[in-house]
Amino acid sequence: MNVPPPTSPEDLSDVQSGSPATPQLVPLNPGGGGKATPPSKSKKGQRMDRSSDEYRLRRERNNMAVKKSRLKSKQKAQDTLQRVNQLKEENERLEAKIKLLTKELSVLKDLFLEHAHSLADNVQPASSTSGQESDAQ
Amino acid sequence: MNVPPPTSPEDLSDVQSGSPATPQLVPLNPGGGGKATPPSKSKKGQRMDRSSDEYRLRRERNNMAVKKSRLKSKQKAQDTLQRVNQLKEENERLEAKIKLLTKELSVLKDLFLEHAHSLADNVQPASSTSGQESDAQ
DNA sequence: TTATATTGCGCAATGA
DNA sequence: CTCATTGCGCAATATA
Numbered sequence: 436m437n438v439p440p441p442t443s444p445e446d447l448s449d450v451q452s453g454s455p456a457t458p459q460l461v462p463l464n465p466g467g468g469g470k471a472t473p474p475s476k477s478k479k480g481q482r483m484d485r486s487s488d489e490y491r492l493r494r495e496r497n498n499m500a501v502k503k504s505r506l507k508s509k510q511k512a513q514d515t516l517q518r519v520n521q522l523k524e525e526n527e528r529l530e531a532k533i534k535l536l537t538k539e540l541s542v543l544k545d546l547f548l549e550h551a552h553s554l555a556d557n558v559q560p561a562s563s564t565s566g567q568e569s570d571a572q
Numbered sequence: 573m574n575v576p577p578p579t580s581p582e583d584l585s586d587v588q589s590g591s592p593a594t595p596q597l598v599p600l601n602p603g604g605g606g607k608a609t610p611p612s613k614s615k616k617g618q619r620m621d622r623s624s625d626e627y628r629l630r631r632e633r634n635n636m637a638v639k640k641s642r643l644k645s646k647q648k649a650q651d652t653l654q655r656v657n658q659l660k661e662e663n664e665r666l667e668a669k670i671k672l673l674t675k676e677l678s679v680l681k682d683l684f685l686e687h688a689h690s691l692a693d694n695v696q697p698a699s700s701t702s703g704q705e706s707d708a709q
Numbered sequence: 710t711t712a713t714a715t716t717g718c719g720c721a722a723t724g725a
Numbered sequence: 726c727t728c729a730t731t732g733c734g735c736a737a738t739a740t741a
Contacts, residue, residue: 497729498719498720500729501718501720501730501731503728503729504728504729508730512652518656519652522659523659526659526663530666533673539677540673631734633712634713634736635733635734636713637713637714637715638733639733640714641715642732642733
């Protein structure tokens with residue numbers, strides 16, 4: 436994802452002032468040769484001067500983009516966290532409901548058993564006293 | 573948690589040196605005032621030279637700490653994401669169970685009604701033909 | 710006060 | 726080319 440300076444990390448120096456105005460910048464020449472603003476400006480391939488307004492503009496834009504991206508990232512993280520809480524709540528709700536339903540079922544089954552006994556006492560002697568059932572996974 | 577420079581966001585820095593030999597120096601004078609470097613040598617209180625080995629050491633350590641901290645942060649985020657999936661799964665499981673229980677309940681209730689009708693036909697003439705019930709929230 | 714942990718920010722390389 | 730991401734270093738803070 437990131438490639439550390441493969442051959443030579445030439446950059447450096449900047450340090451600018453945060454508030455006032457003293458962007459007195461540094462010269463910094465590329466090769467040392469004469470070409471300052473040659474005819475064919477191949478602005479690519481070169482590290483570009485930090486003084487160039489082209490450079491400054493690009494930097495500022497990137498800074499904005501970075502800020503935006505990070506904000507977005509942070510937002511997403513927060514949303515995810517919120518989602519966790521939401522899901523936890525819903526989980527509790529569901530478990531409560533399960534508990535309720537289970538209890539209701541239990542009551543009905545008991546009634547059934549009771550009734551079965553009545554029937555047994557009245558019409559049938561006794562065969563098997565089972566009223567169990569298994570729970571599904 | 574964090575306190576963004578309320579009055580002046582002075583920061584800006586950077587300058588990463590790829591090569592060991594770098595900076596020649598950056599004076600950096602306070603503004604004008606009187607106490608710049610008080611009588612004795614209070615190595616603190618000032619911005620410290622970037623060439624000091626003390627400085628370099630501190631920087632390197634901080635860089636390590638930053639790296640560590642960010643790694644940790646990233647880990648946590650990932651865990652949170654995983655937690656979301658886990659909760660979503662459990663939620664589905666619970667909903668399935670609810671569905672099952674609801675169905676079971678429905679069956680039992682129908683049996684009850686059926687039975688009730690039988691009883692009515694056998695022992696009781698007829699009172700009310702209602703077999704409705706409401707569902708609890 | 711010192712040491713480490715967090716956080717915001719700019720830079721540059723790289724991905725889209 | 727422009728914008729979005731991401732690793733990294735710096736410095737200001739926050740914690741310990």
